[in-house]
Amino acid sequence: xxxxxxxxxxxxxxxxxxxxxxxxxxxxxxxxxxxxxxxxxxxxxxxxxxxxxxxxxxxxxxxxxxxxxxxxxxxxxxxxxxxxxxxxxxxxxxxxxxxxxxxxxxxxxxxxxxxxxxxxxxxxxxxxxxxxxxxxxxxxxxxxxxxxxxxxxxxxxxxxxxxxxxxxxxxxxxxxxxxxxxxxxxxxxxxxxxxxxxxxxxxxxxxxxxxxxxxxxxxxxxxxxxxxxxxxxxxxxxxxxxxxxxxxxxxxxxxxxxxxxxxxxxxxxxxxxxxx
Amino acid sequence: xxxxxxxxxxxxxxxxxxxxxxxxxxxxxxxxxxxxxxxxxxxxxxxxxxxxxxxxxxxxxxxxxxxxxxxxxxxxxxxxxxxxxxxxxxxxxxxxxxxxxxxxxxxxxxxxxxxxxxxxxxxxxxxxxxxxxxxxxxxxxxxxxxxxxxxxxxxxxxxxxxxxxxxxxxxxxxxxxxxxxxxxxxxxxxxxxxxxxxxxxxxxxxxxxxxxxxxxxxxxxxxxxxxxxxxxxxxxxxxxxxxxxxxxxxxxxxxxxxxxxxxxxxxxxxxxxxxxxxxxxxxxxxxxxxxxxxxxxxxxxxxxxxxxxxxxxxxxxxxxxxxxxxxxxxxx
Numbered sequence: 001x002x003x004x005x006x007x008x009x010x011x012x013x014x015x016x017x018x019x020x021x022x023x024x025x026x027x028x029x030x031x032x033x034x035x036x037x038x039x040x041x042x043x044x045x046x047x048x049x050x051x052x053x054x055x056x057x058x059x060x061x062x063x064x065x066x067x068x069x070x071x072x073x074x075x076x077x078x079x080x081x082x083x084x085x086x087x088x089x090x091x092x093x094x095x096x097x098x099x100x101x102x103x104x105x106x107x108x109x110x111x112x113x114x115x116x117x118x119x120x121x122x123x124x125x126x127x128x129x130x131x132x133x134x135x136x137x138x139x140x141x142x143x144x145x146x147x148x149x150x151x152x153x154x155x156x157x158x159x160x161x162x163x164x165x166x167x168x169x170x171x172x173x174x175x176x177x178x179x180x181x182x183x184x185x186x187x188x189x190x191x192x193x194x195x196x197x198x199x200x201x202x203x204x205x206x207x208x209x210x211x212x213x214x215x216x217x218x219x220x221x222x223x224x225x226x227x228x229x230x231x232x233x234x235x236x237x238x239x240x241x242x243x244x245x246x247x248x249x250x251x252x253x254x255x256x257x258x259x260x261x262x263x264x265x266x267x268x269x270x271x272x273x274x275x276x
Numbered sequence: 277x278x279x280x281x282x283x284x285x286x287x288x289x290x291x292x293x294x295x296x297x298x299x300x301x302x303x304x305x306x307x308x309x310x311x312x313x314x315x316x317x318x319x320x321x322x323x324x325x326x327x328x329x330x331x332x333x334x335x336x337x338x339x340x341x342x343x344x345x346x347x348x349x350x351x352x353x354x355x356x357x358x359x360x361x362x363x364x365x366x367x368x369x370x371x372x373x374x375x376x377x378x379x380x381x382x383x384x385x386x387x388x389x390x391x392x393x394x395x396x397x398x399x400x401x402x403x404x405x406x407x408x409x410x411x412x413x414x415x416x417x418x419x420x421x422x423x424x425x426x427x428x429x430x431x432x433x434x435x436x437x438x439x440x441x442x443x444x445x446x447x448x449x450x451x452x453x454x455x456x457x458x459x460x461x462x463x464x465x466x467x468x469x470x471x472x473x474x475x476x477x478x479x480x481x482x483x484x485x486x487x488x489x490x491x492x493x494x495x496x497x498x499x500x501x502x503x504x505x506x507x508x509x510x511x512x513x514x515x516x517x518x519x520x521x522x523x524x525x526x527x528x529x530x531x532x533x534x535x536x537x538x539x540x541x542x543x544x545x546x547x548x549x550x551x552x553x554x555x556x557x558x559x560x561x562x563x564x565x566x567x568x569x570x571x572x573x574x575x576x577x578x579x580x581x582x583x584x585x586x587x588x589x590x591x592x593x594x595x596x597x598x599x600x601x602x603x604x605x606x607x608x
Contacts, residue, residue: 167359167361169357169358169359169361170361170362170363170364172328172348172355172357172361173355173357173361173362173363173422174363174374175328175347175348175349176326176328176348176349176353176354176355176375177349177374177375177378177422177426178349178375178378178379178426179349179374179378180378183378187374188363191365192363192364192365194365
């Protein structure tokens, strides 16, 4: 009997998981399908699911109308750049908090995280003015800086969790062996934390890639990444659902492929430290 | 050279003073064991010597030079940790070579030293393995190898054997003692196991709540413990203590008598009691005897042929009775 209950439970859990997964995936699937419809079919009611005239017209139009390659390159530079810069700042910070914690370390960590709870729009005007002042508007440098700052709390938190798992005695052994702080971080800590650093890197590239608020508000043409590329198709000029979908598909495809191949690291990264 | 002198050193964590002012001299070439119950400050003391913790006040002299503020690596000491603390991402070869690499030694010299250390420690076949592929005993030897190649003026061991199983521990104990004989280098060894202390040490430092209770050679501590704490801590099974009328007969507050100094008889003796737990090891018999003066542990050589519930008589060897005053200090 126990076996039957287990099986039924398993079935329900599986069904539930698939339902949730499909619910989450459906908008992406719909976008993907719509990108192959004509504009008329895209807004047809009732909508057709699979049986419509498949066309690549939207993709060629999008290619003609905008410079995908430039947006793509901007996205790569901004997401990878902000993540690397973030790591450079976060590794020493996380080291300090994990291995030489003070009385207020926990508070500092919480305070860092609390900045993520601030609605970004609340600081849009000051940041916009600062960017204007320093000539950072619509520059990739500016975007790298702002996205690094936005994601820094997450990078620090993730690295902190990884570093916490590394026994302090190993670092003390390195110190006894004559390693300077720099040697300790380069030869001992970083190689040991490579899996953690890799998943932090990955997650932050994805977050930065998908970030839309700052990229839309602080870029115009030169530094506009793929988010701006998508947004340019949701315009008041008219209904361009099919083209918008084609642009979206092109924008999210690279990061989805990256995410697909690195799911293991991502899951490990996000659950690391939860189970010993 | 490897003499270490601690002058009035103290250590506080916040408001809590874990090491009250403490003086200690460790002579060159000595094997000194810090022993005490957990939380007595023995590991903290070792970490202060190593430089992994800063002293709150006082002075640490190593080979006559003030090392109080020196960085760990500059003190010329090598440490072997309880968890071995090997670098898991490096091969055994690289682990052993690490301190020399940090010292920027020539690669040929490094190779030679690694080869030598591996030969001495029976690690030659494992040089290219990762620590994760080794057994506990082998890991411990790698940790020792990493310490040896630095040619330190003193070795510090922080409970190095507590993660090993009993049989291996006995072997490693002998290996470390051998190593000390070969190298003739000062060794400072922390343990909570008084057997390790008794078997390995030239000099034992018994610590309790950060205070040094007694410093002396193993047998000196066994034969003339300065107070009840040392008397109870050194020796296994622990010393029996009797207070009240029996102690008054000896003009003191309490008397202590070791389990091996109680004569057991089934016919007559000073104290009558009933056997509780009886452990028959063949070579020895350990008995817990419930007497009018409390429970006593008795160690008899060989098999004595008594068991649970038997009535026995115990007679302390009058020469071996330790007397203590009300403060727990030894009365000569």
